[in-house]
Amino acid sequence: MKQYLMMMLAAVTTASAFAQDAPAEGGTKKFDASRLVFGGNMGATFGDFTFIQASPQVGYMFSEKFTAGAGINFISSTEKFRNFQGDEIYRFNNGFGGLNLFARYFPVRFLMASLQPELNYNWGKIRYQDGTPTQRLEGAFVPSLLLGGGVVLPSGGRGGMLLSVQYDVIQSNRSPYGRRAFVNFGFIF
Secondary structure, three states: OHHHHHHHHHHHHHHHHHOOOOEOOOOOEOOOHHHEEEEEEEEEEOOOEEEEEEEEEEEEEOOOOEEEEEEEEEEEEEEEEEOOOOOEEEEEEEEEEEEEEEEEEOOOOOEEEEEEEEEEEEEEEEEEOOOOOOEEEEEEEEEEEEEEEEEEEEOOOOOEEEEEEEEEOOOOOOOOOOOOOEEEEEEEO
16 A cells, blocks of 8 residues: 555656746746646446546646646445346445546547546445345555557637546556446546
8 A cells, every 4th residue: 555655656757847838038946827727536336336527637748749747536336136037136236536646648639648547435335125224345545557549639729528438557456447448538728
């Protein structure tokens, strides 16, 4: 656990070092608020597997090709398990809340490569339909490291929609992203 917290602290420190302002005319440093970008990811699916995600982010455009920043994560999922007759046997509720850092490289205006380390706190419970007492999942911090790439669909100015494929390379048993690559939809403005 300590090693994951130290990795996140090192990443934040490194990102802060890179975030130092470029010298303006006369040699003094000046922050350019017009280079701030806002956005994030949203997702939802409903049914026997319900998934809701909201992950707002804020970043800084260091150049036309490189943006980095941080955000928060909230993910909630419910999965219903059924027997052969279609009756619900139990329901697994899972929640995640945490922080992320991100770096995006744009080799050309409409293509993107991304790296996103995360540290999420996970909690959950299993509710049985036969009267068995609810089983609580012990809370734990879960690291993820998302690697991906995709396209940027411009929507005017610096804004746009991001469509990417990402993969969690750490593959923790409790990762909110599963063991396969997944499609992600995001936005920037």
